[in-house]
Amino acid sequence: MNFNQQPLLLFIGLFFSTIISLLIGISFGSVDISWSEIAQILGNPNEEPNSIIVWELRLHRVLTAFACGSLLALAGALLQVLLRNPLADPYILGISGGASVGALTAMILGWTTISVSIASLAGALTIIGLIFSLNFRSSTWDIYRLLLIGVVLSAACNAVITLLLAIAPAHDVKGMLFWLMGDLSHAEVSLSTWGTLIILFIISSLLASELNVLSIGQLKARSLGIAVNTLQILIFMIASIATVAALMQVGAIGFIGLLTPHAIRLVGVNDYRWLIPCVVLLGGGFLVFADTLARTLWAPQQLPVGVLTALLGAPLLLILLIRKRF
Numbered sequence: 596m597n598f599n600q601q602p603l604l605l606f607i608g609l610f611f612s613t614i615i616s617l618l619i620g621i622s623f624g625s626v627d628i629s630w631s632e633i634a635q636i637l638g639n640p641n642e643e644p645n646s647i648i649v650w651e652l653r654l655h656r657v658l659t660a661f662a663c664g665s666l667l668a669l670a671g672a673l674l675q676v677l678l679r680n681p682l683a684d685p686y687i688l689g690i691s692g693g694a695s696v697g698a699l700t701a702m703i704l705g706w707t708t709i710s711v712s713i714a715s716l717a718g719a720l721t722i723i724g725l726i727f728s729l730n731f732r733s734s735t736w737d738i739y740r741l742l743l744i745g746v747v748l749s750a751a752c753n754a755v756i757t758l759l760l761a762i763a764p765a766h767d768v769k770g771m772l773f774w775l776m777g778d779l780s781h782a783e784v785s786l787s788t789w790g791t792l793i794i795l796f797i798i799s800s801l802l803a804s805e806l807n808v809l810s811i812g813q814l815k816a817r818s819l820g821i822a823v824n825t826l827q828i829l830i831f832m833i834a835s836i837a838t839v840a841a842l843m844q845v846g847a848i849g850f851i852g853l854l855t856p857h858a859i860r861l862v863g864v865n866d867y868r869w870l871i872p873c874v875v876l877l878g879g880g881f882l883v884f885a886d887t888l889a890r891t892l893w894a895p896q897q898l899p900v901g902v903l904t905a906l907l908g909a910p911l912l913l914i915l916l917i918r919k920r921f
Contacts (some may be wrong), residue, residue, distance in 0.1 A: 602869035605862060609873055613661070613880040620657035620887045621649060625894040627864040635693060640895035656736040660886045660900075661879035662792050663841040664851055667793075668878020669799060671852025676810045677830045678742055685838040685852040688745030692721030692752025699759045699771050708781055711774075712843045720841045722748055728829075736824045741831070777848030777901030779886050791840045795833050796875055801831070803867040810867070848901045850877050854908040861915040881908070 622633055628645050636646045670685035678687070685691065697718025701711040725748060730741045758777070763771060773780075798805075805826055808816045816823050841848070855878045859870050885903040892898060 601862075602864045602866065602873070605859070605864055605874070606869060606873055608878070609876040611687060613876050613883075615660045616880040616883045616887075617657055617661065620660070621653050621914050622752045623887055623891050624648070624653055625891070656779055656786045656886065656890075657883055658784050659788065659844055660779055661846070662788045663786075663845045664882025665875040665879035666792055666795070666837040666841040667848065667882075668855040668874040669871065670834040670841075671797060671831075671878075672856040672867075672874045673799065673806075673830050673834040673837075674852070675856055676806050676867070677827055677834065678738055679810075680742065681857065682853070684849070685834065685841070686847065686849065687749070688726060688835075689722050689747075689749035689752055690719050690835055690838050690846045691748045691842060691847045692756065694719035694839065695775060695847055696752050696755050696759070697721075698774055698846070699756060699763070702767055702771050702774070703759060703763050716839060716843055719835075719842060722752070722836050723839075731828075738827065747757045752798075757853070773899050774846040775900035775901075777846045777904070779889075779900055780897055785844060788840055788844055791836065792875075795837050796871070799833060799871050800868070802826070803865040803871060806830075806867040810865075845900070848882065848904055850880060850901070850904045850908045853906075854912050855881065857912060858915055861918075 621637075622628070622630060626645070626648055628636075628649065632645060633649060636649045640646050640650050667685050667816055671683065674683040674685065674687065675681060677683075680687075695718070698711050698715035700718075701714035706714065726744055727743065729744050730737060760768060760771060805816070808819055808821060809823065809826060813823050816826070838852075855874045856870070858877060859873045864873060866869055882904065884901070885907055886900045887909075889898040889900040889903045892897040
């Protein structure tokens with residue numbers, strides 16, 4: 596395969612930027628720990644308080660943030676080519692709304708953190724099932740019908756979310772709002788989340804050539820012998836699984852799935868063989884950096900990380916758009 600130099604340089608730059616963001620995430624927090632001590636702790640973990648902070652709090656949170664940011668970025672990139680809509684993001688089809696309804700209902704009922712995650716999974720799967728059953732007719736897969744169904748279900752879920760917030764006890768509302776805006780305060784490293792990311796990344800990378808053709812148009816893809824309906828269903832399922840896996844861990848963190856694919860394309864990388872690994876690195880590193888700010892800017896109080904992703908991401912995307920003169 597002949598790749599030009601620009602995507603390779605971008606990938607290398609994003610790789611090292613990701614390493615830096617991970618180191619920053621481990622190094623900064625409400626407790627001041629020197630770089631030399633952190634290096635010693637990472638090389639020789641022990642039972643001292645600072646070692647516990649680094650290994651069981653910061654490292655867990657950083658790794659979870661990277662995995663979830665990568666999943667959301669991957670989902671956004673796939674949905675944009677599936678729907679042929681540059682405004683598509685992981686939440687456009689109502690999956691986030693279904694997960695939010697399930698999670699908020701569990702919070703009102705006073706369920707445990709694990710039960711809240713399970714309830715959010717059930718809500719998201721319900722919406723995915725409805726979208727699939729309503730859109731799939733006679734072996735056809737209509738992306739416009741898919742988008743319309745998703746928007747309608749999303750609007751319905753948003754109405755239910757508003758109702759739940761209105762009737763919820765006052766002491767539950769703050770936690771519910773944090774979940775809706777993204778919260779990593781209870782994040783723990785999950786092998787299932789990382790396993791999901793690795794598997795979906797591999798599958799998406801193997802589909803990169805087909806994604807390049809599909810981005811040109813369905814007719815072109817069919818003329819080249821690609822099973823378009825099967826490919827579209829597979830893209831939908833990958834994006835849905837990625838979204839659900841992130842939602843269960845950190846709640847509804849917005850803007851990453853919209854920002855990262857655009858940012859990569861605006862610097863000139865449109866080949867999905869490079870775009871997929873680049874969005875994974877950018878999405879993961881960006882969420883790690885945003886979460887580090889969320890827990891340090893107003894320490895010891897933590898800010899909703901979704902607020903930081905929007906406040907940081909919007910200006911960056913506008914700068915790229917202005918430089919490209921769109």
